[in-house]
Structures are given as C-alpha cells and as structure tokens.
Amino acid sequence: MLNQAGLVAVLAYEGLCTFEFGIAVEIFGLPRPEFDFPWYQHRIVSVDASPMQVAEGIQIVSSFGLDSLSEAQTIIIPGWRNRDERPPQALLDALCAAHQRGARLVSICSGVFVLAAAGLLNGLRATTHWRYTDELASRYPAIEVDPNVLYVDSGQIITSAGSAAGIDACLHLVSRDYGTQIANIVARRLVIAPQRGGGQTQFIPAPVAQKPRDEIAPVLEWALQNLHRNVSVRQMAQQALMSERTFLRRFSDASGTTPKAWLLQARMNLARELLENNQLLNEQIMTRCGFGSMESFRAAFRKSAGISLSTYRKTFGGINRAELS
Incomplete structure (x- = not known):
C-alpha cells in the first residue's frame, strides 16, 4: 500500500529565489481535489524573522520557525541568497538533525550551497546550476559535482540544477512517493511536459529555434x-x-539529450505506467516496451527506477486510492 508522504517543509529566508520557492509551494502545497487519497501536508518554515523581504515589494510571513523542521519528512531548500554568505548555524544544525533522523532534503539551484555548508553532501554526487558547478567543486572538494545533469537523487538527498530543473526534481519526488501516473497528472495541471529524467543535460549552449x-x-x-x-x-x-x-x-x-537516451526514458516511463495499472505480466510489459529479454528489461528498469520490477509493482500497482482518503 502507498505510504503517506507526510509533511513537506519549504524554507523561506530573506532574499530567496521566488520562482524556486513557488515551484515547491505549487507542487507540494497546492490542494489536489482531483485525487481521492491523502496528498502532502505543507508548511512554510522561516529561517529569518518575519516578515522576510524576498523581492522588491514582496514579503513572506510564516508562523513556523526552524524548530518545526523536526516534524518534516521532506525539506525543500530554494536558491540561497548569497553563495558567499555562510548560512546561519541554527539552519545548518536543524538540517543535520533532520538528516540524521531520516528526513529527505531537496535543494534547488544554489540551495545546494546550504547542504554543502552543513557537510551533508561530503562523499556524495550532487549538482547545481551550471554557472555554479565549478565554484561548488572548488569550495567543497569532498563533493562529486556533476555539471551535466538536471538533478541527482542520492536517496535521502536530491540536488537539482537551475530553476526549471527544480520542477523536474520535485516531480521526481512525487513519482517516488505516488508513482509516475500521479506525477504526470501533476505535470499536466502545471501545463508542462512530463518530468524529465535527471540524466538529461541541463545546458543547451545556443537558443533553440x-x-x-x-x-x-x-x-x-x-x-x-x-x-x-x-x-x-x-x-x-x-x-x-x-x-x-x-x-x-x-x-x-x-x-538537450540524445535519441537513444530519450527512447530509453520513454520506455521506462511506459513500463512504470503499465506496472502501476497492474493488468499485464512482466513479460507482456517487456514486449510492449521493446525489450528483447527479461534480463535486459530488469536491468534497465532497476537502473532507471532504483528498485526492481516486483518492488515497483507492489508499491504502486493496483492501489485502491479511495481506501487511502
């Protein structure tokens, strides 16, 4: 049965990126009457004293402080206001405590510098906006910085590239929690294309006609x-x-990708949807997705989804969502 995804806390602070902040609020905080099962709980958590000036003429007020992060299952960190400014120690301590108890942490764009300052990315692969990847790698050599991807899922921590890649990372998290079909429904309501795979390149060097x-x-x-x-x-x-x-x-x-990579991603998206429908055998899904052997199909799916076919089917297949409401 699907696990309830719990409380998502979105950090707010002076000078944050309002677009990235809006991404998190839109995906995790917007009511979803189209679903008959429990959606995320949502909370805006203030790092600085309210009201927080986030852009000219825009302020954010929140009644929740850093102490409330102890209740969050997921914490979203929008772009940090100044990469040269060390984040407040109270914020770093709260994130470390959340990580230690198993909370998931998601950074968008320069929000990765907050996680890096907390030491939570040491020994892990991570990414950020392509303009900042060299700086991140230079300042934090213990991090394996990948400049060529939209986002990196390290399990408990997800880091994403520049602003729009945050949408893909957040939809990826929705897919992890609720399955690909639900993530695609959320994408359609946002009037955007379905979530892109994290391995897609983040930088197209020339404008596209x-x-x-x-x-x-x-x-x-x-x-x-x-x-x-x-x-x-x-x-x-x-x-x-x-x-x-x-x-x-x-x-x-x-x-921004190759035909081969795009085809594989399309096949994996189809496989997820068919597994979630839970009406076909694995061998039938293999054929529908264009694989010649179960061995290659299983290997490709595990590499893409991070779990086996049987585990994915058990988690997301044939769920009576009305029972979860």
Whole structure:
C-alpha cells in the first residue's frame, strides 16, 4: 500500500529565489481535489524573522520557525541568497538533525550551497546550476559535482540544477512517493511536459529555434507509438526525412539529450505506467516496451527506477486510492 508522504517543509529566508520557492509551494502545497487519497501536508518554515523581504515589494510571513523542521519528512531548500554568505548555524544544525533522523532534503539551484555548508553532501554526487558547478567543486572538494545533469537523487538527498530543473526534481519526488501516473497528472495541471529524467543535460549552449522543434515533434510522436518495436536512430532520421548526422544534431538542439537516451526514458516511463495499472505480466510489459529479454528489461528498469520490477509493482500497482482518503 502507498505510504503517506507526510509533511513537506519549504524554507523561506530573506532574499530567496521566488520562482524556486513557488515551484515547491505549487507542487507540494497546492490542494489536489482531483485525487481521492491523502496528498502532502505543507508548511512554510522561516529561517529569518518575519516578515522576510524576498523581492522588491514582496514579503513572506510564516508562523513556523526552524524548530518545526523536526516534524518534516521532506525539506525543500530554494536558491540561497548569497553563495558567499555562510548560512546561519541554527539552519545548518536543524538540517543535520533532520538528516540524521531520516528526513529527505531537496535543494534547488544554489540551495545546494546550504547542504554543502552543513557537510551533508561530503562523499556524495550532487549538482547545481551550471554557472555554479565549478565554484561548488572548488569550495567543497569532498563533493562529486556533476555539471551535466538536471538533478541527482542520492536517496535521502536530491540536488537539482537551475530553476526549471527544480520542477523536474520535485516531480521526481512525487513519482517516488505516488508513482509516475500521479506525477504526470501533476505535470499536466502545471501545463508542462512530463518530468524529465535527471540524466538529461541541463545546458543547451545556443537558443533553440522553433523550426527544429517542429521538425522533431512528429518523430517523437511516431516513436512513442512504436516503443514495442526495435526503433533505431536511423529509422527516426528517416521519419524526419534527414540524414542521421543532421537528425542527431537537431534532436540534441531541440531536446538537450540524445535519441537513444530519450527512447530509453520513454520506455521506462511506459513500463512504470503499465506496472502501476497492474493488468499485464512482466513479460507482456517487456514486449510492449521493446525489450528483447527479461534480463535486459530488469536491468534497465532497476537502473532507471532504483528498485526492481516486483518492488515497483507492489508499491504502486493496483492501489485502491479511495481506501487511502
């Protein structure tokens, strides 16, 4: 049975990034009448004395202080106001205590510098906005900084890249708690594409013209309809009426990833949805997702989801959500 995800605390402080703060509030704090099961509890926790000036003309007032983090199952850290400013010791102590008791910690963009200052990322892989990755690696050499991904899930700690990647990281957490279908419903209400995989590159070096997107979109739709087949890059290029070389370049320009990586992510998304529906055997799902053997299917799924097919099905498959309301 699905576990209730519990209380999500979003930190607020002077000078925070309002966009990143809004991401967390929108995803975890917005009422979800479309669901007939318990959603997250939500709380804004103040690091500084209220009212907190977060942008010109915008203030945040909260009646919850750092002591209330002791009740949170998940803590969200939006972009930190000044990377050169050491966060208050009381905040670092509260995060360390939360981590020690098993709470999950999520940083968006420069919020990673708060976790780094607390020493919670030592020995772990992490990321942040591509502009700050060199600085993070230089100041905190004990952290394995990955500059080329949208987010990194280390289990108890999730770090994400620049602002919009925070959406992907938060949807990833929703997927961990409630399954891919629910995360996609949340994404649709936000009027955004389904959550992107964390391994997708965060930086597209040049602005993307509309034409490449228009050229690639029909190919993606065709590929989604043919995931049960052994779709190749050559076939995708033929659908786009391009050479492979041109197709690879334009695909990367439009999506920030490779066709091979995109196909694997699409197959894994389909596998999750079919497992959650709990109507097909694993072998049938394997075939629907275009894998030739159970061994390769199991290995790919475990690498993508972090758990086995059977564990995912047991956790998210065939849940009577009405019983959870």
